[in-house]
């Protein structure tokens with residue numbers, strides 16, 4: 421299969437409560453309406469083993485390097501079992517989070533050494549980066565208000581204090597500055613309808 425027949429890899433990123441999940445379904449619908457075969461997935465998770473690791477990652481206290489290693493372990497399984505086979509058969513993959521989240525949460529939020537992150541990223545997927553990453557950006561205070569309105573239990577990351585989430589946001593934006601060809605920053609502090617208008621144009625561009 422030549423490169424033009426390979427599927428495209430799209431990821432969604434942003435701090436907790438940014439509104440990613442609400443828009444992923446809409447974007448998947450846009451792509452399928454164009455006749456594309458689309459696989460929707462998430463991280464950590466995406467495979468039976470990855471979903472088991474997700475439960476540990478979201479609820480078990482652990483060393484920051486353990487957290488980073490487990491995120492990449494789940495990712496290695498995800499790539500081997502789902503993402504790479506889908507792309508190879510020409511399907512498009514839309515993934516709720518990928519390695520940018522490790523850079524932002526474990527790097528920016530927890531302080532993981534950047535060289536260790538880079539070594540893991542190169543080892544696990546040095547050959548593959550998303551074709552497009554949609555970074556949903558907004559103030560933590562707005563995102564926190566959305567999460568609070570959901571009236572549900574919080575996972576380990578959502579329980580972190582405001583300064584953690586501000587570091588995560590800053591690290592995401594730093595990543596976007598370093599990879600402008602891949603990362604598109606979406607102003608997530610808009611109505612869902614206005615966000616969808618912006619997404620429609622971005623998706624039209626990658627499909628052209």
Ligand SMILES: Nc1ncnc2c1ncn2[C@@H]1O[C@H](COP(=O)(O)OP(=O)(O)OP(=O)(O)O)[C@@H](O)[C@H]1O
Pocket residue numbers: 434435436437438439440441442443566567569570608609610611612615
């Ligand atoms: N543009 C928006 N304006 C106001 N509220 C929104 C908007 N988008 C989503 N929400 C609400 O905010 C909450 C979080 O949305 P969502 O689950 O899509 O966020 P998320 O980015 O997936 O968060 P997480 O990564 O923590 O799952 C939901 O209750 C959702 O209804």
Ligand SMILES: Cc1cn([C@H]2C[C@H](O)[C@@H](COP(=O)(O)O)O2)c(=O)[nH]c1=O
Pocket residue numbers: 436463464491516517518519521522523525526577578
């Ligand atoms: C992939 C990935 C995720 N995380 C964090 C970010 C979120 O707080 C959770 C995932 O939960 P979601 O609300 O379903 O998105 O995990 C992380 O810290 N590092 C990563 O690499």
